[in-house]
């Protein structure tokens with residue numbers, strides 16, 4: 001019998017690939033998915049809202065149960081970690097509950113995602129967290145839930161790491177927390193903790209929040225966080241976590257030159273970034289790019305024959321620069337996994353490019369970005385950037401609900417090509433980024449974007465959508 005298509009990783013990229021392969025396969029090969037954890041088909045993206053309490057149950061953030069996955073005909077092996085790839089023999093080495101074994105493959109997809117980096121902090125004391133996965137979310141929810149209230153999650157699934165949950169089950173809800181890192185996870189968690197009545201200190205080493213979103217959008221988000229009571233320490237670095245009796249008790253920081261004494265806090269969330277999880281291929285001479293993620297071609301093929309990579313562990317082609325880039329986001333993973341599944345099934349399918357289109361919410365504020373927002377990034381990619389920032393209404397001025405929307409657009413001075421943009425505001429600002437993302441994908445100039453036939457009706461938009469206003473101003477400034 002022919003060796004199966006083997007997938008490493010049972011979430012967005014891995015299960016998209018396995019499902020698509022089974023739907024389209026032209027032969028009788030099986031598909032085996034190895035997942036090292038107990039969770040499959042889950043949404044990292046919902047976890048801040050689970051901690052906040054807006055999402056009721058962990059199960060609400062899963063799309064397919066293990067039974068559903070198996071019902072699709074996928075041979076799912078949870079608690080199985082792929083520990084090495086031997087491409088010369090077309091096998092992976094797997095560590096499972098019954099020991100180690102070699103698994104032959106006909107094609108292999110590495111869809112191992114990423115891991116949270118700790119910033120060098122020891123996160124073993126009680127009250128120290130990162131947020132990357134369902135068990136982190138469950139532990140954080142236990143932290144912010146009053147004692148004797150069983151997580152408010154009546155449906156705590158078997159997959160959950162109960163030891164971690166129980167560690168916090170009887171602890172009082174913290175009075176204060178330090179969030180280390182002002183990227184989108186830090187911002188979303190600042191909202192979640194605040195909603196739980198926890199006093200939040202948000203430390204961000206660079207001189208603004210949400211660096212990839214550009215200055216104007218970051219300012220809007222910072223204003224909303226402060227208005228909601230979050231203490232911002234922008235330009236401030238946490239240098240040490242201090243503990244007492246095995247629990248986080250304070251953070252040492254350089255954020256307040258006037259008062260450098262440690263800040264007492266009851267918990268710390270470290271959200272300083274992620275790194276691609278490439279351990280299983282580390283010794284297999286699979287090429288990685290400058291980002292450290294696995295280098296792939298337009299079909300997700302790695303430098304090794306019949307070995308593919310997709311999702312957070314892999315690079316992708318940037319639609320503006322044409323270079324390989326590492327943009328670990330949800331749609332990218334689902335789309336690339338699906339494309340690899342189709343390719344392995346017999347229909348070569350490109351994974352698609354990335355523009356780094358992302359959105360984040362901070363209380364009432366929304367911010368989004370796509371492409372090259374920063375002049376610096378644009379210059380580094382060989383462009384001669386020209387940018388503008390405008391503020392316009394989100395609906396006709398006379399229609400209830402109109403709110404200020406701030407748009408930044410960047411273009412190449414010489415060619416007029418749109419390079420990127422960001423948008424912030426309180427009235428459906430984030431979804432407007434899709435206009436910018438589509439224009440980037442199409443390689444449009446700002447003049448072409450200015451002439452785009454966008455929808456207008458008073459409840460939805462002014463005659464000139466804020467993105468069109470920005471394009472008009474930028475076209476005039478070139």
Ligand SMILES: Cc1cc2nc3c(=O)[nH]c(=O)nc-3n(C[C@H](O)[C@H](O)[C@H](O)COP(=O)(O)OP(=O)(O)OC[C@H]3O[C@@H](n4cnc5c(N)ncnc54)[C@H](O)[C@@H]3O)c2cc1C
Pocket residue numbers: 008009010011012013014034035036037039043044045046047048080081082083111112113114131132133185277280310311312313328329330331333334359
């Ligand atoms: C808090 C948070 C919020 C987010 N919010 C957003 C958002 O709003 N929008 C957005 O676009 N993206 C968001 N993301 C990113 C998005 O969740 C990821 O891009 C997406 O999950 C990547 O899918 P993946 O399949 O590549 O990796 P993952 O979802 O991480 O899955 C990889 C799987 O591989 C398994 N695995 C790893 N190594 C091995 C091994 N050696 N053997 C077997 N199994 C292994 C892991 O256990 C894991 O289950 C967020 C991420 C986080 C952490």
